[in-house]
Amino acid sequence: MGISQYIKEIGRGKDGARALTREQATDLLGQVLDGKVTDLEIGGFCLAMRIKGETPEEMAGFLDAVHQRLDHLPASDTPVVVLPSYNGARKLPVLTPLLALLLARKGVPVLIHGTPTESSRVFSSKVLEALGIRAQAATKKIANGEVVFTPTELLLPALKRLLDVRRAVGLRNPAHSLVKIMTPCLGKSLVVSSYTHPEYAVSMAQTFELTGANAMLLRGTEGEVVADARRMPQMDAFIGGQRSLLQETQAGTLASIPDFPKTVDAAATADYIRAVLAGDTPVPPSIAQQVEHILRLLPQIKLPQTAPPTITSPS
Secondary structure, three states: HHHHHHHHHHHHHHHHHOOHHHHHHHHHHHHHHOOOHHHHHHHHHHHHHHHOOOHHHHHHHHHHHHHHHHHOOOOOOOOEEEEOOOOOOOOOOOOHHHHHHHHOOOOEEEEEEEEEOOOOOOOHHHHHHHHHOOOOOOOOOOOOOOOOEEEEHHHOOHHHHHHHHHHHHOOOOOOHHHHHOOOEEOEEEEEEEEEHHHHHHHHHHHHHHOOOOOEEEEEEEEEEEEEOOOOOEEEEEEEEEEEEEEEOOOOOOOOOOOOOOOOOOOOHHHHHHHHHHHOOOOOOHHHHHHHHHHHHHHOOOOOOOOOOOOOOOOO
C-alpha cells in the first residue's frame, strides 16, 4: 500500500482519524525511511501524526521499521546503558554526560546517541567534546567502563533526516519519540528514556510493555534522560516489558540544590562535571539515586524477546 492510503486513514483529524495496525505502521515508516515517498508526503505524514497522536501499536510498528534498518552496535560483554540525548540545555546544564560518566565509573558500558534538533540549545555532543569524548565515526563494541557517543546519522541517516523535518515545519513528529525508545545495541541493554508531558509518560510506558522492552522511564531535565538535580522524579522500570516502580516522586525541591555553573555552555558544563567526578562538588542526590537504580536493574536485564529484525538491501 502506498503512503497516500495511510495518510487518508491517519489524516482525518483528531476525532476522525483511524489508527494503523502495527504491520501497517511498519510499512508506512519503512517507506519513509527508504526514501520511497515525496517530501510533500513526508510533510503530510508528520502533520497528520502530530494532530492524531501515536497509539502504542503504531509506535511499536514504527520501532520495528527503525530496528530493521539501524546499524546496530555489536553486543558488549555486559548490558549497555543507552542514553538518548536529543533535547539539550535551555535553562539548565545538560548533565546526561555526567550520568554516563558516573555509570562508566562503575564499569558499565554506556552509549549516548543523539543529534542537535534545535539551533538555540547546547547539546550533549558539545559537552562530551569538551570532556575529550568525540563522536564515533563507525559503530563498534563498547568496552566495560567506556562512554561512547554515536550520532543519529551514523545509526540511521534516514532517521536523522526525519528529525530534521522539525526545522522546516516547526513541529515534532514520531521520530522524536522513536529515538528515545529505540534499542541501537545488539545483546543486552537498558534504554533510559524520558518524557516532557504526562501524556507521553502513558504512551511510552504502553509501548515499552507492548514491545517487551528493557527500560527506565522518568521525567528528566528539560527532556533529557538525566534526573532533574533540583527534585526527585518518579522512576519506573521495564524488564521484558514488565513494569515496576523504582522511585516515587518527592514533592517540592530537594533540600540540597546543586551550585550549577552560571551559564549552560559546553565549557562551563564540562568544568562542573569534572568537579563532580573529582569529588570537589557533590553528586546531585537525584542523579546519584538514578545511578543506583540503574545499577540494580542491570543484573535483571534479559535478551530481547525477539532479535531485532533485519532487511536485505536491494542488489
